Amino acid sequence: MSESAQPSRSGADPASPVLRLDGLRKSYQVGTPLETEILHGISVTLARGEFTALVGPSGSGKTTMLNVIGLLDAPTGGELYLLGTPTRTLEDAERTALRGRSIGFVFQFHHLIQAFPVLDNVLMPALVQGARRTRELDAQGMALLDAVGLAAHAHKRPNELSGGQQQRVAIARALFTRPPLVLADEPTGNLDTRSADDVFVLLRRSNREFGCAVLVVTHDPRLAQRCDRILNLVDGNLVSDQPVVQAPT
Numbered sequence: 001m002s003e004s005a006q007p008s009r010s011g012a013d014p015a016s017p018v019l020r021l022d023g024l025r026k027s028y029q030v031g032t033p034l035e036t037e038i039l040h041g042i043s044v045t046l047a048r049g050e051f052t053a054l055v056g057p058s059g060s061g062k063t064t065m066l067n068v069i070g071l072l073d074a075p076t077g078g079e080l081y082l083l084g085t086p087t088r089t090l091e092d093a094e095r096t097a098l099r100g101r102s103i104g105f106v107f108q109f110h111h112l113i114q115a116f117p118v119l120d121n122v123l124m125p126a127l128v129q130g131a132r133r134t135r136e137l138d139a140q141g142m143a144l145l146d147a148v149g150l151a152a153h154a155h156k157r158p159n160e161l162s163g164g165q166q167q168r169v170a171i172a173r174a175l176f177t178r179p180p181l182v183l184a185d186e187p188t189g190n191l192d193t194r195s196a197d198d199v200f201v202l203l204r205r206s207n208r209e210f211g212c213a214v215l216v217v218t219h220d221p222r223l224a225q226r227c228d229r230i231l232n233l234v235d236g237n238l239v240s241d242q243p244v245v246q247a248p249t
């Protein structure tokens with residue numbers, strides 16, 4: 001995998017943490033004038049290259065937090081710094097551009113486009129940012145598919161692959177633009193134990209070899225223990241932030 005590794009293309013200040021949340025709040029309007037607050041002022045910093053689990057009971061706000069961090073949903077209070085850039089006051093176009101070059105997403109349901117071959121799915125983040133389809137781009141996609149062990153499947157449709165293989169394609173897609181931050185929302189939630197392990201190992205390897213910070217939501221304590229750090233969210237509050245002491249591998 002390291003052959004195709006490249007430095008981050010974000011161009012942001014390399015000294016700043018990849019992510020800093022400062023009193024982040026998120027409310028939803030559930031009626032008029034009823035508003036319900038889901039995230040109650042979260043402050044946390046993720047260093048570059050850190051591999052962090054986000055755990056917590058169902059309904060505690062993990063997906064909400066990931067969506068806000070991913071600039072898919074706007075916070076209602078506090079500030080979110082991505083690579084040192086405060087994001088609250090960004091215009092939509094600036095926010096979209098920052099998201100595109102800084103964040104890779106891996107969801108529980110991989111959201112691959114079934115109408116396109118696997119390789120095209122991997123290239124998609126670059127294509128939607130306006131990259132031209134060239135041989136070089138294809139070669140980069142193939143190198144990444146090779147790295148996730150799926151080069152032989154490049155020209156198949158995603159639904160010809162197993163669930164675990166499709167999730168590995170989704171990881172290759174998330175890594176294609178070499179984002180400094182990868183957000184993964186229960187990426188193994190839909191997989192059997194063995195495929196879940198494979199996907200997790202791949203995320204870990206990507207983190208080590210590409211140097212991207214990974215924030216992964218998981219309900220699986222076994223997987224959380226394989227991260228560098230565990231954030232525990234309860235009722236929209238960060239109640240603990242613990243380093244994980246790794247057993248030697």
Ligand SMILES: Nc1ncnc2c1ncn2[C@@H]1O[C@H](COP(=O)(O)OP(=O)(O)OP(=O)(O)O)[C@@H](O)[C@H]1O
Pocket residue numbers: 028029030038056057058059060061062063064065
């Ligand atoms: N668009 C919305 N409008 C109103 N309330 C919402 C909205 N999205 C989420 N919520 C509420 O926010 C709370 C947190 O939901 P969220 O999906 O973030 O929790 P979670 O920790 O990811 O849960 P799970 O582990 O079950 O996926 C829930 O009470 C949910 O009903």
